[in-house]
Amino acid sequence: MYATSESASGGTAADRHAAVEYSTDAEWAGHLVSFVRAGLDRDEQVRYFADATTPGRVTRTLVDGGIDAPAAVRRGQLVVTTAAETYLAGDRFDPDAMIGLWWQSVRDAAAQGYRGLRAIGEMSWGTREIAGAERLLEYELRIHHEVFERLPLRACCFYDRRRVPADALEVLAAAHLARSGSAACPGEPGLSVAPLAGPPGFRLSGSAGWENRRVTAAAAAALSASPAEDVTLDLSALDHLDVGALTDIARAALRRPSDTPVRLLGGPPALHRLLELFPELGAGTELGAGTETTGR
Structure with a gap:
């Protein structure tokens, strides 16, 4: 049985699903390195779903930040893949399929002996002309109760302000109870x-x-x-x-x-x-x- 409000990843469900916003490559790298390092230190499995970046760039950035990413990849503690292989694995984005993937990923991490799972997902794909992308907000809303309140999982949804229109970003980020890297004076969505x-x-x-x-x-x-x-x-x-x-x-x-x-x-x-x-x-x-x- 998994914990419901607190998990091996620490904090409550409201803390463990965060929108992370950034405007520069340096900001992206800072969020990436600190989040991954914390997961490796806590003996958690860490997954990264790349979209605007490439898996190779992710691992190189981790190495530049002092993390032995190749060794973590070899032992299976760090898994770097793409949005096309996760969020968009079917012919369209399907929130139900992605919620099922989170449950399976947590089970897999536990079976491999890890204390929990943490993940980063680049969300810029959600504003492109992709089948099912219009369901991204529904997904962000559902996973608080259907995933994070029930599983030992911590995840950051990465939103690049250079790629996501400001009005869409405000609505999507507002669907998270935790938010970091937000602009000093963000615009308020109409709803x-x-x-x-x-x-x-x-x-x-x-x-x-x-x-x-x-x-x-x-x-x-x-x-x-x-x-x-x-x-x-x-x-x-x-x-x-x-x-x-x-x-x-x-x-x-x-x-x-x-x-x-x-x-x-x-x-x-x-x-x-x-x-x-x-x-x-x-x-x-x-x-x-x-x-x-x-x-x-």
């Missing part, structure tokens, strides 16, 4: 969504309207896929919610494998007016009082 640090669920912040429908759709997909019996959707930080966004949420609630209603917390005044006008949108949900915290 962001993050997993709750406590109970299974998500928190929407900002304005949920037509212009942010892709974010709402990703949140709805994560909601419908959640295996948890009880799920909370915190709307207390929403300034606006239109009928289209509420429809996405209502349909997702009805698609869930559990028959337990999704608990809605807070929400703008428009939420209650919409439920009065369209009571069918309340099917699969129940209104609650109070506000959940995200640990941010």
Whole structure:
């Protein structure tokens, strides 16, 4: 049985899934070397999924940083591969397949005698014209509860500001409860969504309207896929919610494998007016009082 809140990798689930942002090669190298060194020192297996860089460049950079990467590769403690062999191993990006890969990778690391697994994934592929890339936000939201709360795993999602548009970066990075290397004055997305640090669920912040429908759709997909019996959707930080966004949420609630209603917390005044006008949108949900915290 794996630990649920604390793991061999240290810290809580909220700490162990981080968005790491950088703007220069030197910043990338600094994050890489410190993260890998910590994993090797803790007798964990370390995996790196390259995209904009090459596996050879990763190992050379580690050597330049004082790490005997070739020896770690030979003994199987360091595995450097590519996004094409992991995130994109099928004909499209599939969050369910990637979640399964994390579970298998943790089992493999344990079978080889390692105390845990840590990984770095370069995420620049998510903003290219790749089949399934539109599901990246759904994936980032789901893995907090489906992976990091349940497995001895620590991972950094590497986001290169030179390759990922600023608006997409803000939305994707906001889906992590831990974030490092962020710009001094980052722009705020019109709508962001993050997993709750406590109970299974998500928190929407900002304005949920037509212009942010892709974010709402990703949140709805994560909601419908959640295996948890009880799920909370915190709307207390929403300034606006239109009928289209509420429809996405209502349909997702009805698609869930559990028959337990999704608990809605807070929400703008428009939420209650919409439920009065369209009571069918309340099917699969129940209104609650109070506000959940995200640990941010």
